Amino acid sequence: DAGVTQSPTHLIKTRGQQVTLRCSPISGHKSVSWYQQVLGQGPQFIFQYYEKEERGRGNFPDRFSARQFPNYSSELNVNALLLGDSALYLCASSWGNILNTGELFFGEGSRLTVL
Amino acid sequence: GESVGLHLPTLSVQEGDNSIINCAYSNSASDYFIWYKQESGKGPQFIIDIRSNMDKRQGQRVTVLLNKTVKHLSLQIAATQPGDSAVYFCAENTGGYNKLIFGAGTRLAVHP
Numbered sequence: 001d002a003g004v005t006q007s008p009t010h011l012i013k014t015r016g017q018q019v020t021l022r023c024s025p026i027s028g029h030k031s032v033s034w035y036q037q038v039l040g041q042g043p044q045f046i047f048q049y050y051e052k053e054e055r056g057r058g059n060f061p062d063r064f065s066a067r068q069f070p071n072y073s074s075e076l077n078v079n080a081l082l083l084g085d086s087a088l089y090l091c092a093s094s095w096g097n098i099l100n101t102g103e104l105f106f107g108e109g110s111r112l113t114v115l
Numbered sequence: 116g117e118s119v120g121l122h123l124p125t126l127s128v129q130e131g132d133n134s135i136i137n138c139a140y141s142n143s144a145s146d147y148f149i150w151y152k153q154e155s156g157k158g159p160q161f162i163i164d165i166r167s168n169m170d171k172r173q174g175q176r177v178t179v180l181l182n183k184t185v186k187h188l189s190l191q192i193a194a195t196q197p198g199d200s201a202v203y204f205c206a207e208n209t210g211g212y213n214k215l216i217f218g219a220g221t222r223l224a225v226h227p
Contacts (some may be wrong), residue, residue, distance in 0.1 A: 004158075024157050031214045040123070042204050042217030043159065056212035092213070098149050099210045106151075106158035 002027070004093050004107035012113045013081050021076045021110045025093030031055075031071075032074040033104065034066055035090040043090055049074055052094060078112075086114045123202060133153075134192040136203035138218045145207035146189060149215065150179060150190045154201045162190070162203075181211040192223075200225045 005024045013019050025032050025054055029052040035043035045058040049068035067075045072093075086107040095101035128134050140148070146167040151159035165172045165179045165188075172179050178191040188205050202222050206215040 042220055043153060043215070045214040048213045056214050058214065081194060094213060098208060098213050102164055103161055104149065104215065105161055108158045
């Protein structure tokens with residue numbers, strides 16, 4: 001079975017530009033979460049979506065937005081990019097609330113470099 | 116804060132030895148914990164999880180221990196192999212939704 005898939009794997013943008021990252025969850029998983037991982041640190045929670053609704057948001061500015069589609073895939077959008085947005089963006093999927101269903105599986109991430 | 120510094124502690128072990136990686140978590144209300152392994156350039160890989168109503172859980176070559184009294188989590192890896200070399204993160208969840216708070220990470224270096 002395919003795991004969580006993300007695209008693109010690497011991309012380079014300049015300050016002020018906008019970026020869209022894509023994620024396909026594991027088949028059957030209805031929840032998608034997004035995390036940002038800056039080099040040398042652990043991942044930080046950005047959003048969770050379940051059944052196309054936002055269920056949680058981390059401490060990130062409004063420049064970050066996301067959505068989930070009827071097929072449970074998801075997009076993360078970041079506007080007005082800053083140098084500090086350079087990071088590995090990780091998507092994770094689960095059946096639902098991990099407290100009930102357990103396990104949160106991550107994709108390999110999209111490496112964003114902002115110049 | 117929710118993320119910690121840039122300098123990861125490193126645990127160096129000999130191949131075949133047992134490894135113990137420790138983690139102090141932040142929230143006494145956390146009720147679900149996961150250990151992840153992350154290799155360079157890859158996403159975190161799920162290893163094992165444990166709920167707060169348990170104090171020990173075993174998997175294949177791995178054991179997680181939870182001490183809620185002192186908010187401490189440990190990951191034990193038996194017969195460590197070179198392929199176990201990676202950064203290991205503990206993560207806690209306080210329920211409600213799938214927000215995980217990750218610890219600082221520990222680099223495990225396995226020497227032949």
